Amino acid sequence: MRVVYRRAWYFLSFGAPGLLIYVCFVLVPILLSVGYSMTNYSLLRPGWTWVGLRNYELLLTDQAFLTSLRVTTILTVMVLVAPNLLGLAIAVLLDRRGWFYNAMRSVYFTPMVLSSVVVSVIWTRVLDDEGPLNQALRFLGVADPPGWLSDPDYALFSLGGIVSWQMLGFCVVVYLAGLQGVPNELAEAASIDGAGPWTRFRRITWPLLAPALTVNTVVLLITTFKIFDHVKVITNGGPGTGTTATVAFTIMQEGFVENHQGYASAMAVVMLVIIAVASVVALRVLQRREVQL
Amino acid sequence: MRRPLVTLAVTSVFFVPLYVALVNVVKPSALIPGAGAIALPIPPTLDNLSAVLTDPTNLFWASLANSVIVTTLSVIALTLLSAMLAHYLARTAGRWGRLITVLLLCGLMIPPQVILVPITQVLRAFGLMTTVQGLVLFNVGYYIPFGVFVFTGFLKGIPADLEEAAAIDGAGRGQAFWRIVFPLLRPATASVLIFLSVWIWNDFLSPLIILGPGQGTTVTTGIYRSLGQYSFDYGGVFALMFLSTLPVLIFYLALQKQFVKGLTGGATKG
Amino acid sequence: MHKTLAAGLAALLALTACSVNEAAAPSSPAPAGAKEVTFLLFESPNLNAAYWDAQIKRATDAVPGITVKKVVAPAAGSRDEFAKQLIASGQFPDVHIGLQDILGFAPNLYAWTPEDLKDFECATCGATGGKVVQLPTNTQTHSNVYYNKGLFEKAGITAPPKTYAELLDAAAKLKAKGITPFVTGGGPDAFASTLAWTGVLTTDVYGKNPDWMRQRREGKVTFSDPDFKAATQKFADLAAKGYIDKKDLSRDYGATQTAFLEGKGAMYPMGSWFASPGAGDNPENKIEIGRFNWPGEADSAKLAAFTGGGLTVSAAAKDLESAKKFALAFQLDKANLDASVKADALFPAIKGYTPPSMGPVFTESYKAWSDAKTAGAIVPSFGWEAGDDAMLPGMKEKWWSSAQDLVSGKKNVDDVLSYLDDEWDKSS
Numbered sequence: 001m002r003v004v005y006r007r008a009w010y011f012l013s014f015g016a017p018g019l020l021i022y023v024c025f026v027l028v029p030i031l032l033s034v035g036y037s038m039t040n041y042s043l044l045r046p047g048w049t050w051v052g053l054r055n056y057e058l059l060l061t062d063q064a065f066l067t068s069l070r071v072t073t074i075l076t077v078m079v080l081v082a083p084n085l086l087g088l089a090i091a092v093l094l095d096r097r098g099w100f101y102n103a104m105r106s107v108y109f110t111p112m113v114l115s116s117v118v119v120s121v122i123w124t125r126v127l128d129d130e131g132p133l134n135q136a137l138r139f140l141g142v143a144d145p146p147g148w149l150s151d152p153d154y155a156l157f158s159l160g161g162i163v164s165w166q167m168l169g170f171c172v173v174v175y176l177a178g179l180q181g182v183p184n185e186l187a188e189a190a191s192i193d194g195a196g197p198w199t200r201f202r203r204i205t206w207p208l209l210a211p212a213l214t215v216n217t218v219v220l221l222i223t224t225f226k227i228f229d230h231v232k233v234i235t236n237g238g239p240g241t242g243t244t245a246t247v248a249f250t251i252m253q254e255g256f257v258e259n260h261q262g263y264a265s266a267m268a269v270v271m272l273v274i275i276a277v278a279s280v281v282a283l284r285v286l287q288r289r290e291v292q293l
Numbered sequence: 294m295r296r297p298l299v300t301l302a303v304t305s306v307f308f309v310p311l312y313v314a315l316v317n318v319v320k321p322s323a324l325i326p327g328a329g330a331i332a333l334p335i336p337p338t339l340d341n342l343s344a345v346l347t348d349p350t351n352l353f354w355a356s357l358a359n360s361v362i363v364t365t366l367s368v369i370a371l372t373l374l375s376a377m378l379a380h381y382l383a384r385t386a387g388r389w390g391r392l393i394t395v396l397l398l399c400g401l402m403i404p405p406q407v408i409l410v411p412i413t414q415v416l417r418a419f420g421l422m423t424t425v426q427g428l429v430l431f432n433v434g435y436y437i438p439f440g441v442f443v444f445t446g447f448l449k450g451i452p453a454d455l456e457e458a459a460a461i462d463g464a465g466r467g468q469a470f471w472r473i474v475f476p477l478l479r480p481a482t483a484s485v486l487i488f489l490s491v492w493i494w495n496d497f498l499s500p501l502i503i504l505g506p507g508q509g510t511t512v513t514t515g516i517y518r519s520l521g522q523y524s525f526d527y528g529g530v531f532a533l534m535f536l537s538t539l540p541v542l543i544f545y546l547a548l549q550k551q552f553v554k555g556l557t558g559g560a561t562k563g
Numbered sequence: 564m565h566k567t568l569a570a571g572l573a574a575l576l577a578l579t580a581c582s583v584n585e586a587a588a589p590s591s592p593a594p595a596g597a598k599e600v601t602f603l604l605f606e607s608p609n610l611n612a613a614y615w616d617a618q619i620k621r622a623t624d625a626v627p628g629i630t631v632k633k634v635v636a637p638a639a640g641s642r643d644e645f646a647k648q649l650i651a652s653g654q655f656p657d658v659h660i661g662l663q664d665i666l667g668f669a670p671n672l673y674a675w676t677p678e679d680l681k682d683f684e685c686a687t688c689g690a691t692g693g694k695v696v697q698l699p700t701n702t703q704t705h706s707n708v709y710y711n712k713g714l715f716e717k718a719g720i721t722a723p724p725k726t727y728a729e730l731l732d733a734a735a736k737l738k739a740k741g742i743t744p745f746v747t748g749g750g751p752d753a754f755a756s757t758l759a760w761t762g763v764l765t766t767d768v769y770g771k772n773p774d775w776m777r778q779r780r781e782g783k784v785t786f787s788d789p790d791f792k793a794a795t796q797k798f799a800d801l802a803a804k805g806y807i808d809k810k811d812l813s814r815d816y817g818a819t820q821t822a823f824l825e826g827k828g829a830m831y832p833m834g835s836w837f838a839s840p841g842a843g844d845n846p847e848n849k850i851e852i853g854r855f856n857w858p859g860e861a862d863s864a865k866l867a868a869f870t871g872g873g874l875t876v877s878a879a880a881k882d883l884e885s886a887k888k889f890a891l892a893f894q895l896d897k898a899n900l901d902a903s904v905k906a907d908a909l910f911p912a913i914k915g916y917t918p919p920s921m922g923p924v925f926t927e928s929y930k931a932w933s934d935a936k937t938a939g940a941i942v943p944s945f946g947w948e949a950g951d952d953a954m955l956p957g958m959k960e961k962w963w964s965s966a967q968d969l970v971s972g973k974k975n976v977d978d979v980l981s982y983l984d985d986e987w988d989k990s991s
Contacts, residue, residue: 013466015385018441021430025412025431026403029414093296101300108304115497116495117497118495121531128330131328132330248404252406261410268407
């Protein structure tokens with residue numbers, strides 16, 4: 001009896017306060033959205049009727065929504081790969097002591113404190129047709145450098161580059177922390193055994209970085225899937241129809257431009273299910289890998 | 294040694310956008326579009342900065358006060374509540390704990406703007422719309438999964454025996470947590486503090502709607518407003534961006550050493 | 564330790580109530596017993612805080628006993644979205660300026676009576692279901708082509724084009740000299756990619772059938788019909804020939820205007836608001852600017868214009884009478900109208916109003932509108948209409964992105980038009 005009482009008290013004092021706020025202000029709104037997704041609710045018109053699963057049926061053939069899923073997937077894959085790879089390389093490069101490396105680290109960390117709006121404004125100037133990047137390319141002899149944001153073939157990749165730049169610092173931090181957890185004795189012992197730098201990295205460092213890889217992948221996954229501000233400020237979903245319209249952007253268009261809040265809620269629910277599945281799978285796979293290593 | 298040179302070269306490339314952000318603060322607006330973005334500001338001008346700081350509507354100072362209050366309150370509440378919730382989850386095995394974890398993960402994934410309408414309806418039902426308390430509670434609810442995510446990883450690396458020993462000594466579970474465990478969580482606390490401060494500081498849509506249109510604005514909303522469709526004042530935008538980022542940047546530099554350890558500290562058992 | 568923190572937290576919470584309210588001081592001190600009206604507006608370099616304060620003060624001076632609290636939209640371009648979010652969260656202000664999705668907003672707005680509208684030139688403009696919810700205060704014209712006289716001279720073009728063939732000829736001559744013929748924009752301001760399309764539709768679709776949009780609603784015409792298709796093909800050809808540079812598609816509106824003023828291109832199809840002292844008539848401009856109507860096959864008489872864009876009042880306003888009184892006073896005050904002309908080159912559509920003396924670009928733009936009115940050659944502005952004359956909510960944005968698809972060559976004309984027809988059918 002006392003054990004049960006103590007457990008309940010532990011839950012009430014430690015678990016419940018945070019959980020309660022979360023349930024009220026996030027979970028209930030999500031459930032309300034699920035409710036709306038089965039109505040034809042509009043922000044501007046009083047009254048609504050149940051439409052059951054009709055919104056979900058419409059989604060299956062909605063070109064704009066399917067395109068936005070494709071756009072978001074491409075973006076997510078880019079942002080999962082680039083900052084992870086580059087972040088690891090840079091972390092290895094920076095894994096030294098001294099003021100010089102400290103200063104260099106600060107440079108990579110700074111974009112983390114910038115808001116997405118700020119990052120977007122900066123990059124709009126950098127990628128301008130006559131901006132710094134194209135000037136550099138012209139200087140290097142590229143006669144006709146691409147329109148990074150105006151060419152539909154490039155715009156999505158430019159966006160991926162921008163988000164990767166912003167997230168790179170996060171990955172560097174996490175990998176650096178991981179690298180500092182690698183005991184020096186292990187590496188020294190291996191090098192006495194005649195292992196080269198690559199073998200040492202592959203056999204000793206990389207396995208020990210498994211938790212860092214998990215953290216990075218999960219955080220990148222959920223951040224990228226939510227991308228909205230960059231699209232809003234830089235391309236507004238263009239150039240042209242749906243070129244860079246992410247799921248979050250499409251949901252906002254549907255709800256606040258076309259006034260179909262019910263339908264937009266259905267999109268949000270599908271989006272939520274997709275990321276939930278993706279991150280649970282990613283987490284499982286990566287954590288299992290951690291254990292095996 | 295080639296390492297410093299390679300580092301310097303790679304970092305310089307990475308630094309270019311930051312250079313653009315800095316240099317245009319002290320450049321007249323007319324010189325910023327196109328190729329001008331990267332040019333040196335010769336002669337530099339302080340007009341952009343002083344225009345923002347002395348704006349007759351007091352936009353910057355009024356919104357700075359709001360941002361500081363909302364961010365401070367939210368982050369303090371978040372750090373305490375997420376550390377406790379994480380402790381509960383780290384020490385509670387089984388289905389119940391896993392269910393809560395999955396529920397929290399869901400919240401981490403939903404873009405706030407997508408559920409903003411229902412959020413305002415809930416806040417209204419509680420009579421919390423257009424109040425700072427309402428915004429703080431929403432921030433706590435929305436960001437608590439991240440805090441829990443970081444703290445749980447770290448807490449798993451701290452043996453439970455430590456607290457149990459203290460609990461046997463007569464201290465309650467709560468006391469044992471705050472006296473013994475919480476201080477050990479310092480690196481994790483630092484990273485929770487820094488990330489949540491940055492995110493909450495940079496939020497603009499939720500404060501705008503939840504605080505309500507009549508209740509003043511936050512710093513990031515100010516940036517967004519200055520970016521209006523018909524804006525030609527690039528210099529002013531860069532100055533506002535610089536000034537509004539400065540407080541979080543300083544906060545972050547102050548905590549930098551701590552938080553690097555915090556993110557994976559528990560997991561890598563460093 | 565947590566007790567101290569909790570105490571501090573409580574203290575901070577107590578403090579916040581006052582400091583946040585301080586930041587939201589009303590724009591004019593409230594005398595006792597005054598009725599308060601909230602007013603949603605947006606700021607831009609031309610329409611800054613000082614401009615709005617002066618406008619509001621003149622209106623409140625005319626109707627004493629009312630105080631006004633400003634609500635500023637976070638960005639001029641997303642003021643509709645902001646207004647919708649405010650409706651959804653139960654915070655819709657009483658009076659608003661420049662709402663665009665009038666068809667969508669209509670159920671939440673007060674419908675003006677003929678008596679309210681007696682001083683307005685076009686008392687039925689922008690009606691939604693027969694009701695006028697937005698005061699039809701200003702006219703703007705949209706099929707203007709502003710051009711750089713120096714660059715025309717350089718390319719050996721002696722007179723502004725009067726027919727479409729002459730326009731193409733001028734573009735070819737400019738291109739041969741290495742000058743970009745048309746300056747367009749895009750990026751976050753997608754509307755800036757569409758003005759040449761509006762131009763062609765003015766002469767070739769609305770010029771022949773001013774009722775086109777109503778008939779589209781009734782399903783009697785479609786986007787894929789021959790007339791609309793031929794007009795769209797003309798627009799697409801301008802891009803295909805390189806007269807519109809597809810690299811301009813990412814350039815925001817501000818940078819686009821700057822590009823024209825700096826001589827980066829010769830012709831700038833743009834709305835009449837370009838003729839403001841901050842833009843076309845800016846004394847600091849280094850170029851000399853002329854204008855002509857977007858030309859049709861035979862002549863260039865037709866001009867696209869839209870009248871509306873004024874104040875709207877929430878049907879749920881706490882004090883509807885005061886809100887209405889304030890809105891009408893705001894719109895009909897002569898000094899307010901003069902200020903709107905000077906700041907944003909609006910053409911007030913108020914009975915008996917004549918604008919103050921302005922710069923040459925404004926004068927020319929205003930004269931073109933007066934002439935077209937006299938000649939009965941005004942047609943609706945495609946993509947800029949409101950209410951019953953407008954495309955369904957959401958279609959305008961799709962039409963914008965379709966313009967970019969045509970310029971970039973991502974889609975051909977047939978695909979674009981069948982896409983627009985499909986989307987139209989889905990929205991209705």
